Amino acid sequence: MKRIRRTMVVLLAFWKLNWLEELQYRGNFVASLLSTVFWLAMAMLTVALYFGHTTQLGGWGYWDVVVLLGVFNALTGVVETVLRPGIGHLPTDVRSGALDLVLVRPVDAQFYVSFRRLDVWRLADVVLGLGLSAYALAQTGRSVGVWQIVSFIVTFAVAIAVVYSIWVTLMSFAFWFVAVENMATLFDAVIDAARYPVSAYPGALRFVFVYLIPIAWTTTIPASALTGRLDPSLAMWAVVVGVAALGASRLLWRVALKRYTSAGG
Amino acid sequence: MPNAIVATNLTKTYDVKVRDPGIKGALAALVRPRYRQVRAVDSVSFAIERGDAVAFLGPNGAGKTTTLKMLTGLLFPSAGRAEVAEHDPWTGGNPFRRRIAFVLGNKQQLLWDLPAEESFRLNRAIYGVSLADYTTRRAELVELLVLGELIDKPVRQLSLGERMKCELAAALLHQPEVLFLDEPTLGLDLDAQQTIRTFLGEYRRRHGATILLTSHYMADVTALASRVLIINRGRLLHDGELSELVTRIAPIKRIELVLSEPVPRARLEEYGTVAHYAPPRATLEVPRETATAASTRLLTDLAVADLSIQDPPIEEVIRIAFGETEQDAGAEAEAPRADVRRAPP
Numbered sequence: 024m025k026r027i028r029r030t031m032v033v034l035l036a037f038w039k040l041n042w043l044e045e046l047q048y049r050g051n052f053v054a055s056l057l058s059t060v061f062w063l064a065m066a067m068l069t070v071a072l073y074f075g076h077t078t079q080l081g082g083w084g085y086w087d088v089v090v091l092l093g094v095f096n097a098l099t100g101v102v103e104t105v106l107r108p109g110i111g112h113l114p115t116d117v118r119s120g121a122l123d124l125v126l127v128r129p130v131d132a133q134f135y136v137s138f139r140r141l142d143v144w145r146l147a148d149v150v151l152g153l154g155l156s157a158y159a160l161a162q163t164g165r166s167v168g169v170w171q172i173v174s175f176i177v178t179f180a181v182a183i184a185v186v187y188s189i190w191v192t193l194m195s196f197a198f199w200f201v202a203v204e205n206m207a208t209l210f211d212a213v214i215d216a217a218r219y220p221v222s223a224y225p226g227a228l229r230f231v232f233v234y235l236i237p238i239a240w241t242t243t244i245p246a247s248a249l250t251g252r253l254d255p256s257l258a259m260w261a262v263v264v265g266v267a268a269l270g271a272s273r274l275l276w277r278v279a280l281k282r283y284t285s286a287g288g
Numbered sequence: 289m290p291n292a293i294v295a296t297n298l299t300k301t302y303d304v305k306v307r308d309p310g311i312k313g314a315l316a317a318l319v320r321p322r323y324r325q326v327r328a329v330d331s332v333s334f335a336i337e338r339g340d341a342v343a344f345l346g347p348n349g350a351g352k353t354t355t356l357k358m359l360t361g362l363l364f365p366s367a368g369r370a371e372v373a374e375h376d377p378w379t380g381g382n383p384f385r386r387r388i389a390f391v392l393g394n395k396q397q398l399l400w401d402l403p404a405e406e407s408f409r410l411n412r413a414i415y416g417v418s419l420a421d422y423t424t425r426r427a428e429l430v431e432l433l434v435l436g437e438l439i440d441k442p443v444r445q446l447s448l449g450e451r452m453k454c455e456l457a458a459a460l461l462h463q464p465e466v467l468f469l470d471e472p473t474l475g476l477d478l479d480a481q482q483t484i485r486t487f488l489g490e491y492r493r494r495h496g497a498t499i500l501l502t503s504h505y506m507a508d509v510t511a512l513a514s515r516v517l518i519i520n521r522g523r524l525l526h527d528g529e530l531s532e533l534v535t536r537i538a539p540i541k542r543i544e545l546v547l548s549e550p551v552p553r554a555r556l557e558e559y560g561t562v563a564h565y566a567p568p569r570a571t572l573e574v575p576r577e578t579a580t581a582a583s584t585r586l587l588t589d590l591a592v593a594d595l596s597i598q599d600p601p602i603e604e605v606i607r608i609a610f611g612e613t614e615q616d617a618g619a620e621a622e623a624p625r626a627d628v629r630r631a632p633p
Contacts, residue, residue, distance in 0.1 A: 033414055037410070040406055127389075129382035129415060
């Protein structure tokens with residue numbers, strides 16, 4: 024209990040500092056907002072082009088796919104707000120030796136590295152994304168019940184856990200190979216596949232996205248929850264996947280850190 | 289006094305990739321990397337009492353920083369043991385980390401865009417310092433380091449010296465018992481160097497902190513530490529008083545003369561080695577034991593206006609120390625190089 028309280032105190036201290044830092048660069052906000060609006064418009068146009076030829080994409084209607092697009096954008100917002108500036112910075116820290124200054128402090132290094140920085144303006148992406156989902160949901164004419172909301176919150180949390188785990192996994196390679204900035208680019212390429220429902224992909228790819236690179240769990244499942252097509256048992260499985268992903272990435276982190284301290288940077 | 293730092297046969301071996309020059313070599317290293325074992329720290333043992341200040345000297349790559357990294361728990365040793373502030377650095381975890389501080393002259397923990405004060409507050413949260421303690425310690429550090437308004441300015445606007453002073457303050461807010469300082473005055477102007485030296489001495493007196501520092505500047509060492517550890521090629525060459533080092537490694541005294549009448553160089557050679565000859569001044573080097581006798585003879589035989597007996601400058605002693613060992617150590621260091629092994633798949 025005391026430990027959780029201490030962790031929260033440190034977390035709040037980080038975020039307060041980030042807020043102070045970011046206030047100096049307000050211009051960023053406008054630029055990132057515009058780029059998100061532009062990106063969303065382009066993405067919707069792409070979807071509209073598809074639907075000019077068909078009425079279904081993997082069993083999803085136009086507005087259902089837009090709901091998913093909103094979820095995708097909200098998740099991207101989380102990545103840009105927390106992950107890229109935090110754990111995404113790990114390779115640089117390893118190379119410059121700045122990680123040493125983290126490791127001598129009485130704080131969990133993974134926690135420190137992951138949450139020390141927030142790009143707060145990119146939270147706008149989360150808001151815009153969720154707003155788009157809500158709008159698209161209204162367009163489908165479906166009623167939204169408590170179950171949909173609750174299962175969405177749970178599965179979206181799982182989505183964040185999965186994406187975070189993927190980042191930790193990719194960035195941990197920095198302890199072996201040092202220069203791994205391209206891993207972030209690899210992530211961008213892979214996560215792009217999550218812009219469409221996983222059912223739209225051929226069987227082999229679907230298998231990969233569900234079991235190997237679990238991005239099916241990042242957008243398809245939360246969007247399914249919102250559009251009322253999520254089976255309760257699948258929601259349970261999502262929680263299992265989220266916890267397993269976090270556990271596995273934590274394990275890898277510890278092995279990587281052990282290597283770092285035994286090999287020396 | 290109990291010991292704050294004990295190192296027993298501390299050893300660190302690195303695998304270093306061996307690569308032939310050129311593109312062909314680079315490709316070969318990529319496909320089938322070969323490794324060479326390098327002993328960065330070789331069976332180093334020493335103990336430092338609580339409240340002592342000890343300087344760690346040696347040329348670049350001698351193993352100083354590696355040793356500090358092992359003692360702070362950043363690196364696992366390949367062999368040997370250590371105990372710092374009553375903890376094993378590698379298993380001590382957060383309770384251990386709360387009792388030490390590690391300041392690296394070439395790395396900064398302060399947030400670049402914000403005033404140092406904000407970094408202080410972050411450290412208060414990280415180290416769990418109570419508000420009352422924080423307020424007193426902060427006031428004390430601001431006073432001793434003469435920080436004044438510096439802590440309200442964004443760090444990016446501070447000079448290197450000012451930044452280092454703030455770094456030190458940030459590292460000491462949790463009042464660590466053991467301080468590891470790696471080149472704390474590196475690249476600073478003389479004024480800032482002096483402030484930091486005075487500060488560290490005063491801080492140690494007030495709080496009984498133990499200090500282990502590495503430095504390139506002899507003035508850091510003479511001002512702060514009575515004891516020096518000298519390391520070269522991973523081996524501990526000397527552990528003792530600074531003055532002992534002088535006696536052991538360079539058992540000579542320097543006699544500095546100001547002559548009132550011209551004396552030819554050859555005439556001076558009768559009394560000792562002429563290290564420096566620029567009439568009317570001259571410097572003679574004589575064996576330690578005969579320094580007094582030589583001085584007496586000089587004073588009776590020649591027209592001497594002024595005479596003083598001095599220890600050789602520390603820089604020179606260190607140079608002699610390393611110069612001598614370079615040859616002996618050289619032969620030994622070559623041996624393990626044959627030990628090239630293939631990396632495990």
